[in-house]
Amino acid sequence: MHELLLFASVPAHQHHELLQQLAGLTAMQPRHRVERRLVFKAHRQPGLTNTRVGASQDLQGAELQRLNKMLNGGMFYTQVVGPVAQAEFGAKPASSGGAADVYMSGMEDKLSTPAYCYEDQSWKLEFRDIPEAGTRSAVTARLMASAALPKGDITIPMNAWGYSFVTEYVVEGDVFVLNDIVIFLHRVLLYPSGAQESHGPRRQLPAYRELSPLERTGSYVLQAAITVQDGGNQEMMKTASQHLFGLREQLKSAVRLEQADRLSLDTRAK
Amino acid sequence: MSALSKDQIKTLEQSRQRLIQLTHSLASLITSLNQGDPLPPWTSLQSQATIISNNLLTISAHLSDNRDLLSNIVAYPDASYPSRVPANNVALEQVLRTKLDPRVEDWVARGRHTGAADYGLVGTGLGEEVLSELWDWAPVEANQEARRRNWGGNFTLEERENGVQNVVTGLRKVLEDDDDEEEDSEEGEGEADEMEIVGVRRRSGAGAGLEFDIAAANPAAVAASSKVVVPVVPLDEVLRFMTTGVMPGQR
Numbered sequence: 001m002h003e004l005l006l007f008a009s010v011p012a013h014q015h016h017e018l019l020q021q022l023a024g025l026t027a028m029q030p031r032h033r034v035e036r037r038l039v040f041k042a043h044r045q046p047g048l049t050n051t052r053v054g055a056s057q058d059l060q061g062a063e064l065q066r067l068n069k070m071l072n073g074g075m076f077y078t079q080v081v082g083p084v085a086q087a088e089f090g091a092k093p094a095s096s097g098g099a100a101d102v103y104m105s106g107m108e109d110k111l112s113t114p115a116y117c118y119e120d121q122s123w124k125l126e127f128r129d130i131p132e133a134g135t136r137s138a139v140t141a142r143l144m145a146s147a148a149l150p151k152g153d154i155t156i157p158m159n160a161w162g163y164s165f166v167t168e169y170v171v172e173g174d175v176f177v178l179n180d181i182v183i184f185l186h187r188v189l190l191y192p193s194g195a196q197e198s199h200g201p202r203r204q205l206p207a208y209r210e211l212s213p214l215e216r217t218g219s220y221v222l223q224a225a226i227t228v229q230d231g232g233n234q235e236m237m238k239t240a241s242q243h244l245f246g247l248r249e250q251l252k253s254a255v256r257l258e259q260a261d262r263l264s265l266d267t268r269a270k
Numbered sequence: 271m272s273a274l275s276k277d278q279i280k281t282l283e284q285s286r287q288r289l290i291q292l293t294h295s296l297a298s299l300i301t302s303l304n305q306g307d308p309l310p311p312w313t314s315l316q317s318q319a320t321i322i323s324n325n326l327l328t329i330s331a332h333l334s335d336n337r338d339l340l341s342n343i344v345a346y347p348d349a350s351y352p353s354r355v356p357a358n359n360v361a362l363e364q365v366l367r368t369k370l371d372p373r374v375e376d377w378v379a380r381g382r383h384t385g386a387a388d389y390g391l392v393g394t395g396l397g398e399e400v401l402s403e404l405w406d407w408a409p410v411e412a413n414q415e416a417r418r419r420n421w422g423g424n425f426t427l428e429e430r431e432n433g434v435q436n437v438v439t440g441l442r443k444v445l446e447d448d449d450d451e452e453e454d455s456e457e458g459e460g461e462a463d464e465m466e467i468v469g470v471r472r473r474s475g476a477g478a479g480l481e482f483d484i485a486a487a488n489p490a491a492v493a494a495s496s497k498v499v500v501p502v503v504p505l506d507e508v509l510r511f512m513t514t515g516v517m518p519g520q521r
Contacts, residue, residue, distance in 0.1 A: 077513060128513070
């Protein structure tokens with residue numbers, strides 16, 4: 001699948017106004033969304049890199065070559081995204097063993113303070129390639145793929161696939177849908193530093209108000225995206241960019257949607 | 271009755287030409303007013319008005335130069351004029367009229383009246399004192415008048431009170447009486463494109479001069495603009511953090 005994107009920076013003071021404008025434009029109420037995002041980085045598996053090239057090349061079967069390429073060729077950062085509710089921040093961790101009891105006995109208690117259960121956290125793997133270089137159209141286009149992951153602790157399977165945990169943050173924002181365009185007005189929130197070291201994802205969430213925006217002034221990022229199933233279909237890609245340009249025109253007086261700097265979206269691990 | 275000399279005919283011909291020019295420029299002004307929707311830009315209107323005024327000036331000069339001749343000659347039908355054709359009779363009757371058309375008579379009367387009034391003033395004029403008094407009075411009065419009006423609408427208050435449908439706008443398009451919306455928008459905190467009315471009043475205390483106070487702009491807008499904070503982290507850095515977890519400025 002391919003993804004076509006336009007971005008804009010939205011100063012904090014404009015955020016409320018833009019929400020209204022987008023609600024009017026898309027004729028829908030904003031859908032608030034809070035996500036945990038974990039950044040993983042591919043690392044070379046020891047023992048797999050030392051295949052000798054050169055003299056032994058002709059001895060490698062095609063299968064082995066392909067495997068090597070898959071394992072060592074492209075090394076990428078990838079993201080694991082898990083939706084959370086704002087109410088789950090700062091909640092007491094529900095012990096995984098006693099969860100059933102809580103459900104059975106204390107429903108009121110459960111409702112008043114919804115617990116965050118890391119074991120029940122659902123995850124989605126989001127792979128994004130580096131945006132295509134040298135595209136003549138003024139949109140960011142990149143290869144993308146998403147896959148559902150098992151619930152709960154995700155580091156073990158990710159490590160098994162050769163990915164190590166880098167960092168995590170929270171994305172908070174509102175989603176609008178205009179025809180085929182998904183508009184996401186969001187900002188990055190950071191966990192309070194020092195509380196827990198970054199060897200793995202947090203098992204419990206701090207209070208929401210303790211999160212600090214990455215951008216100190218609280219500005220937002222406006223992202224307009226169209227997903228194209230068949231990225232090889234030039235006609236379809238062209239139509240999608242046209243739609244994005246249409247949106248850019250409509251929002252021209254409010255924000256300036258632009259192509260993002262390609263290297264800022266570089267997911268290749270060096 | 272002597273025949274006209276060559277010069278005299280030339281004079282008549284010139285008058286005719288100039289009158290034709292005048293009617294042409296008048297007609298073009300009228301068509302542009304009628305057909306332009308919205309009205310043609312004021313620059314074109316003004317240039318047309320200048321042309322007409324120049325035409326009038328030349329005609330007036332020409333007429334007064336040849337006053338003797340033009341006031342003495344009379345028209346009479348030649349025997350060879352084909353007066354039996356009814357269509358020609360109209361022109362003939364026009365030419366042979368000794369009195370002016372009643373409508374034209376009205377115009378002339380009005381013109382003479384205005385002219386006389388102006389003429390009466392030329393001699394006297396306004397004294398220095400009266401003039402300065404007038405200039406002193408005018409800005410304040412004009413401003414008060416302006417403040418009394420509700421700017422930004424197609425009709426004045428008087429027109430609205432008397433019924434909008436009675437107003438002769440001279441325009442082809444139907445103007446909307448957007449009274450309701452206007453009131454709404456005024457209750458909501460003013461509009462950005464609204465004209466600012468500058469308050470003028472006499473400066474209290476010493477000396478001449480006027481005080482100008484610009485009507486305070488929409489307070490909400492002022493408050494908002496003071497809150498404007500430009501993001502310190504550029505978009506690229508935010509995106510880079512989101513992709514690879516590299517903190518801004520750590521690269």
